[in-house]
Each structure stands twice: as C-alpha cells, then as structure tokens.
Amino acid sequence: MxxxxxxxxxxxxxxxxxxxxxxxxxxxxxxxxxxxxxxxxxxxxxxxxxxxxxxxxxxxxxxxxxxxxxxxxxxxxxxxxxxxxxxxxxxxxxxxxxxxxxxxxxxxxxxxxxxxxxxxxxxxxxxxxxxxxxxxxxxxxxxxxxxxxxxxxxxxxxxxxxxxxxxxEPLPKKQQKIALIFDPQLLVQANHSLPVACTHALATLQKLARAENKLTIKAKAVKRKKILLNNARNYQKQKGKVAKLYRLHGCQKREYIDQMSYHLVKQYDTIYIEKISEDAQVSGNYTISDWHQFVRKMQYKAKWYGKELHFVALSATDNRKMPELLAQMGS
Structure with missing residues (x-):
C-alpha cells in the first residue's frame, strides 16, 4: 500500500x-x-x-x-x-x-x-x-x-x-535486523558491516585541521607585526579557505547521514538504535546533534518504507565492550 x-x-x-x-x-x-x-x-x-x-x-x-x-x-x-x-x-x-x-x-x-x-x-x-x-x-x-x-x-x-x-511504496522485507549505537568518530557503529563509508567527510576534516593550524600561525605572525587582522590579506585569504572547508564538511556530513539512513532502512526490517539525551557530552568528529539528525531521518524513513525502529537506552557507565552492547541490542 x-x-x-x-x-x-x-x-x-x-x-x-x-x-x-x-x-x-x-x-x-x-x-x-x-x-x-x-x-x-x-x-x-x-x-x-x-x-x-x-x-x-x-x-x-x-x-x-x-x-x-x-x-x-x-x-x-x-x-x-x-x-x-x-x-x-x-x-x-x-x-x-x-x-x-x-x-x-x-x-x-x-x-x-x-x-x-x-x-x-x-x-x-x-x-x-x-x-x-x-x-x-x-x-x-x-x-x-x-x-x-x-x-x-x-x-x-x-x-x-x-x-x-x-x-x-514500502520496501520489500528481507527478514534482517541490526543494532546501531553512536560513535563520535564514525557517527554509527553496528553489529553488522555498514553499507556506506564516510571517507570524504573524514578527509575534509583532516584538511580542515591543517587549514586551521595555518590560520593560527598567520594570526600570530600578524600580531607580531602589530597589524589589524582585518587588514592582513594573507590571514583573510586563509580564513576564507577555512570557512569554505567548514561548509564542505557540513554538506558531506549531511549527505553521509542521508545515504546511511536510506541504505539501513532499505537493507534491514528491524532496527535497534541507541537513545541519547540532548545534554550528553561527547567529543569527536561527530556531535550529539549529528546523531539526533541521523535518528530523525531513520524515524521518518522507517515509517515511509514500512520498517520497524526500536530505541534502546544504554547506561553511560556501562563498561562492557562495544560488541557485547551491540549483541544485547540486536538480540
């Protein structure tokens, strides 16, 4: 239907x-x-x-x-x-x-x-x-x-x-299920291999780190010369490069989330996903905001295509290994 x-x-x-x-x-x-x-x-x-x-x-x-x-x-x-x-x-x-x-x-x-x-x-x-x-x-x-x-x-x-x-139209059933948890470095970690890689976003992040390092060096050089940052042409040029890389990285992350959410819903009928509060504190390539964006897309795509989505709350103090957590969620 x-x-x-x-x-x-x-x-x-x-x-x-x-x-x-x-x-x-x-x-x-x-x-x-x-x-x-x-x-x-x-x-x-x-x-x-x-x-x-x-x-x-x-x-x-x-x-x-x-x-x-x-x-x-x-x-x-x-x-x-x-x-x-x-x-x-x-x-x-x-x-x-x-x-x-x-x-x-x-x-x-x-x-x-x-x-x-x-x-x-x-x-x-x-x-x-x-x-x-x-x-x-x-x-x-x-x-x-x-x-x-x-x-x-x-x-x-x-x-x-x-x-x-x-x-x-609902997607065909494949009788498969998967468990997903948040990974600050890769966004998603699962108990099965994931269908989409985020190589472009990670490569851009590395370029961004180098560009920001250059910007810091140029800012120090401008400060030694006692020149206003607004008047430092090389600094402003590098600042523009950093801003461009930030925009590119944001677009790549959104594209990755779109592709990942669609392929997971297409491939699996039952999906267990970690529930994280808004005020959780993490550091890495991906933020809690990125995870919630991914979860929202999983929710409406699962509804569109007739798949099941279940939330699992994991304790922040749980010291067990990641594979065991994923096995528990997907069991």
Missing amino acids: KLGVLKAYKFRIYPNGQQKQFFIETFGCVRFTYNQLLKAKMDELANKEVKLGLTPAKLKKDYPFLKETDSLALANAQRNLERAFRNYFQKRAGFPKMKTKKSIWQSYTTNNQQHTIYFVEDQLKLPKLKSLVPVKQHRAIKGTIKSATISAKNGTEFYVSILCLEEV
Missing part, C-alpha cells in the same frame, strides 16, 4: 540582480510583518485582553509597501508566528523572538496555488516573479509541489527548498 508523504528537495539557485532585489525586499517585508504581529500579540498578553488579532491584510492598509510583495509569504509569516506561540504555550520552545536583518540566514515561504510554482527544465517559476530563476537541479522532483522556501546566506548564496506530496 502506497503512503502519501511530504518530501523536501533543496537546490542552489542563481538569481539575477533584479531577482535578488525582489528576494531581499520580500525577506524584509516578511520580517517586518512577523515582528509587527509579534508586538501586537505581546501587547495583548501584557494587557490580558482578547482582541481581534492583527493580520497581514490590516498591516497593508497602514504600510502600502507590503502590497508589492508576495501575499502568501506574509500569510506564512503569520502562520509561523502562530506555530511559535503554540510551541511556547505547550512548553516545547521558548518565547518567540523578534527577527533581525543581521541574521546570516533570511527566508520566506510561498505556496503553490493553481500552478504558480513549477520548473521549466533547469529554471524555476515563482509567484510575483515574471522571469524564471536558474536552478542547479541535481535530482528530479516527484509528486505535487506544495510550497517553496527561498533562503539566502548573507544575501549572496541563494537556495530553494521545494516541498512535495509524494506516494512512497
């Missing part, structure tokens, strides 16, 4: 100058709308009075510049704020904060209504934009497009995340 699931695809986009300006203005309008709605809600909570809430439509009357942007993006800003308050009142998150233009990442979400978001070969059509945006589409999209989220890093790197409704 096929299962309808929401699946996201993220691509790099290359907007021209006019399109960049549109995106940046939309980011600002969405941020402004969110903050205005948040202020109104805070006033309502402070006065303990239930009022007719402020809406993007009402804001447009006082701030006509909002009429020039994508109305769906403003409506989604309101929905995001409502979701933030639900999470706050249900004690799943802190009190919502104001958005700032100083944030590295800016974004907005728009919906696909009557075929307003679609691809034309390697170009993307978005609401309110008459021209198509070039996209580096490295894989084909399946299913029906529900929404698109445009994001930008420092106003220079632009991306789009396409959310689709797809039908996924």
Whole structure:
C-alpha cells in the first residue's frame, strides 16, 4: 500500500540582480510583518485582553509597501508566528523572538496555488516573479509541489527548498535486523558491516585541521607585526579557505547521514538504535546533534518504507565492550 508523504528537495539557485532585489525586499517585508504581529500579540498578553488579532491584510492598509510583495509569504509569516506561540504555550520552545536583518540566514515561504510554482527544465517559476530563476537541479522532483522556501546566506548564496506530496511504496522485507549505537568518530557503529563509508567527510576534516593550524600561525605572525587582522590579506585569504572547508564538511556530513539512513532502512526490517539525551557530552568528529539528525531521518524513513525502529537506552557507565552492547541490542 502506497503512503502519501511530504518530501523536501533543496537546490542552489542563481538569481539575477533584479531577482535578488525582489528576494531581499520580500525577506524584509516578511520580517517586518512577523515582528509587527509579534508586538501586537505581546501587547495583548501584557494587557490580558482578547482582541481581534492583527493580520497581514490590516498591516497593508497602514504600510502600502507590503502590497508589492508576495501575499502568501506574509500569510506564512503569520502562520509561523502562530506555530511559535503554540510551541511556547505547550512548553516545547521558548518565547518567540523578534527577527533581525543581521541574521546570516533570511527566508520566506510561498505556496503553490493553481500552478504558480513549477520548473521549466533547469529554471524555476515563482509567484510575483515574471522571469524564471536558474536552478542547479541535481535530482528530479516527484509528486505535487506544495510550497517553496527561498533562503539566502548573507544575501549572496541563494537556495530553494521545494516541498512535495509524494506516494512512497514500502520496501520489500528481507527478514534482517541490526543494532546501531553512536560513535563520535564514525557517527554509527553496528553489529553488522555498514553499507556506506564516510571517507570524504573524514578527509575534509583532516584538511580542515591543517587549514586551521595555518590560520593560527598567520594570526600570530600578524600580531607580531602589530597589524589589524582585518587588514592582513594573507590571514583573510586563509580564513576564507577555512570557512569554505567548514561548509564542505557540513554538506558531506549531511549527505553521509542521508545515504546511511536510506541504505539501513532499505537493507534491514528491524532496527535497534541507541537513545541519547540532548545534554550528553561527547567529543569527536561527530556531535550529539549529528546523531539526533541521523535518528530523525531513520524515524521518518522507517515509517515511509514500512520498517520497524526500536530505541534502546544504554547506561553511560556501562563498561562492557562495544560488541557485547551491540549483541544485547540486536538480540
């Protein structure tokens, strides 16, 4: 039986100058709308009075510049704020904060209504934009497009995340099971051989260590010469190399987690996985955050493809050897 699931695809986009300006203005309008709605809600909570809430439509009357942007993006800003308050009142998150233009990442979400978001070969059509945006589409999209989220890093790197409704068929059963525990150096350790290696991420990590060492040496040299770091060209050049390697390593880790989680769900019907608390302290190539990202992907992929996932809590003071722990989890 096929299962309808929401699946996201993220691509790099290359907007021209006019399109960049549109995106940046939309980011600002969405941020402004969110903050205005948040202020109104805070006033309502402070006065303990239930009022007719402020809406993007009402804001447009006082701030006509909002009429020039994508109305769906403003409506989604309101929905995001409502979701933030639900999470706050249900004690799943802190009190919502104001958005700032100083944030590295800016974004907005728009919906696909009557075929307003679609691809034309390697170009993307978005609401309110008459021209198509070039996209580096490295894989084909399946299913029906529900929404698109445009994001930008420092106003220079632009991306789009396409959310689709797809039908996924359960994977065939192989009557196999496996036990997985967290490994700070390799991310995953198992009682069977793993189908995917993380050689690229580890190689990049070694390059990153050498690059950071060079950066430290250059910083000391600049300090001896009594030059400001901002004015040291060689130091800034090396700093850029370090930042590039950090981005590459992050992408490689995410790719490795994606591939590993899919292949494990494809190959095994029953999966036992270690449960680790958020505040656990470890040091190594991979963090607890990486492990939780891996676990989240295992959860929804196991649900998609009809596989079983069981959590096992292991004691941090357990001194037995790793093979014995894995054997216990998989027994």
